[in-house]
Amino acid sequence: MAPHPIEQYTSSSSWAMVEDKFSPYAKETLAKLVDFVHNELEPARKVWEAQLPADPVQRWKTVIPITEELKLKAKQRGLWNLFLSKKHYPEFGVPLTNLEYAVMAEILGRCGQFGSESVNCSAPDTGNMEVLAKYGTPEQQKKWLIPLLNGEIRSAFSMTEKGVASSDATNIQTSIRRDGDSIVINGHKWWISGAGDPRCKLHIVMGKSDPDNKNKYLQQSVVLVPPETPGVKIVRPMHVFGYDDAPEGHCEVIYDNVRVPLSNLVLGWGRGFEIIQGRLGPGRIHHCMRSIGAAQYALDLMIQRVTDPSRKTFGKFLYQHGTIISDIAKSRAEIEASRLLVLSAAHQIDKFQAKGALKEIGIAKFVVPQMAATVIDRAIQSYGAEGISQDTPLAKLAAGMRTLRFADGPDEVHIQQIGRRELERAKRLHELTAEIKKKEAALLNARGLAKL
Template sequence: MASHPIVELTSASSWAMIEDKFSPYAKETLAKLVKFMLDEVFPAIRVAHAQLPTDYDARWKTIIPVVADLKARAKQLGLWNLFLSKVHYPKFGVPLTNLEYAVMAEVLGRGGSLASEVVNCSAPDTGNMEVLARYGSPEQQQKWLVPLLNGEIRSSFAMTERFVSSSDATNIRTSIRQEGNEIVINGHKWWISGAGDPRCAIHLVLGKSDPNSSDKYRQQSIVLVPANAPGVKVIRPMKVFGYDDAPEGHCEIIYDNVRVPLSNLVLGWGKGFEIIQGRLGPGRIHHCMRSIGCAQMALDLMIQRVTDPSRKTFGKYLYEHGTVIADIARSRAEIEGARLLVLSAAQQIDKYQAKGALKEIGIAKFVVPSMALQVVDRAIQSFGAEGVSQDQMLAATWAGLRTLRLADGPDAVHIQQIGQRELKRAPEITKRNTEIKKKEKALFEKYGIKAHL
């Protein structure tokens, strides 16, 4: 076990638990991925940042050379579209389960957004490809899914709206209506990831198509909008704690009387909620998988820092001060626990699809990013001022993880849903304990003991 490459980047104990669930193909792919990360991706991270222009306008028009080269290399190695499981997408997927991909996503998470992009496994493209693979018409799949799978284009998912409490997606106001053989879209979106990328060719837009429907979950539809369609106005990229995430960005967009063919409707009128539930479930767990990798990366950096003899203070190693050792121990324990949550959710998706794993996905969604934030924060503290600077990837990692507590539904929504789900068990719990009490009473009487309760 110790010789397997997974141990280098994750956890020997976790791997021991799941190794027998990995197919020979998955083990071979994982080994190739780990080698690719160590030999080629990790050394390229700082290079990619250096190749991004400092000129503001140029940042949004640049395809980073080292990223393009790594994509070509990943394709050559067969490390491509690893997220799309053949179990659920037989026509387009790769022979990996969600559990197998969960481990690979953790490895990718250690390389930030660059690592996921170079193997064509980065959001929002992953979720959009799943939507098109599951719900798209053959025409839509040929026109948009195939180029996305090939990495020829990128995409965005336009759901969140400005001036609207978007944690409740039934609040969305963007209008989608039919006029003859066309669909007309009017709306104001923001935080639309990927829309700033020069390769972004298609927006999946969620809007309200039937505001008068008695079923509030049948009022919405999803339409495919080409990024260059007349009336699509990218207003500005939003910044996350000062980071603009160029060239992909998270953009504010106005759709001003945008017209697309009726054939650009996905699945059918009123199917928007059905689609986003199918999309967001796997997407949420993918984020959690990568977050485990972020936390593991931060812990490794912290351990290296506090054992560096050149960083001694007052004659002692940093780990000999204060609560550093306790912080390392807590971080290790928290990562191990969170990883089990993620692996459990991935296995549930494999067995029952996303709808059958809502509880596991929801718990992971509000536990894992918060855990990773704590671990990264401890690592930042060990680096002092350097930890919050651009010379370490910790600050950018923290900003991305903090965003995850809002993305795909804020923590409060998931906590509320899990709590309500638990409360539904009350009648069953009460019934079971009532039966136990009856049997308990009978035993007291049998043995002539006076009950005090």
């Protein structure tokens, strides 16, 4: 039996484990995607870098030509909006499960942001499209969702605030209030993903609309804000270890008496927390899916480096020195274990939706980025000083992966949630142990044995 084309990018054992859960359509799509990544995306990596202007001003005004070319090719091949499952979004989705998309997202993760954008599967648009598909009115969907689904515009997700402990979303202070037939927004946000892109036509903004509500989870609302609205001020792009992530970027944004129609409210007053929780679940696991691919790519680069005859030192291949082989083995094992976490979470979302997979998503969210960062760091070490230069993608991968430990909630929040969830089992565990001890004592008595 001929190997599936995916096996050039992931271990055959992982693929064999989920292959029987793939529909014929998914298998065909996966094969096309692997071909697209190998023959179109990976060769275009350097072109994308060359087409991104070095000038710090022009970087934020440029639509990268190669990305637009790749988007057309992806559409022609049916590789479009792969993240949006028809099961959960029947009107807008594609016939793929989250499990099937998880494998595809891993492959796309090799190519970073431009790879995912080429098939219209990049953050923050994916999460924003899910919000609009699930909660948007027909008018909101027509105005913003359809252009996003077509890849004609980009969007931003505006939640995190400057000077506010935003890891607890109930702390958010941006004011959202009704004024007649309008909504007025005042607030100071930062790390707003997507706000720097010249094609950005929508900010999904979360703020406080009812600060006096006794239920702290009903104080927030979500509003749709076009960035050209008077009062929307892009202050600056945020840099991550020296990288600005242009042209999409993560920006500091001020909303100064921004006024939008009442019809731009999403779902209803006080429904913001509900909306955001629904958005972040799938988004978190999408990040993890792509992180597996980034780690796999780093390991591939490392293996090539340490077996390159031109890189011998002291008469030996690099892998013949020190702990290189051990590092490769550990990396392989860690990637496999993390992939299982991600596939499990994706499967749970398919069965119970994101709300029923919070445990699996939370575990993956703090395990996978740390794993990927470790694997990337080992690859950097094998490259020497070249590994931290602009001549390999490893330094940027490392910066992105370290940043991911804050995106959609810092590690500590997810760890606390999982820890508390585990502690909820304590009462039942004590009850079960007491039952066993009671039966143990009865058995010892019945046989005239002394209790040990």
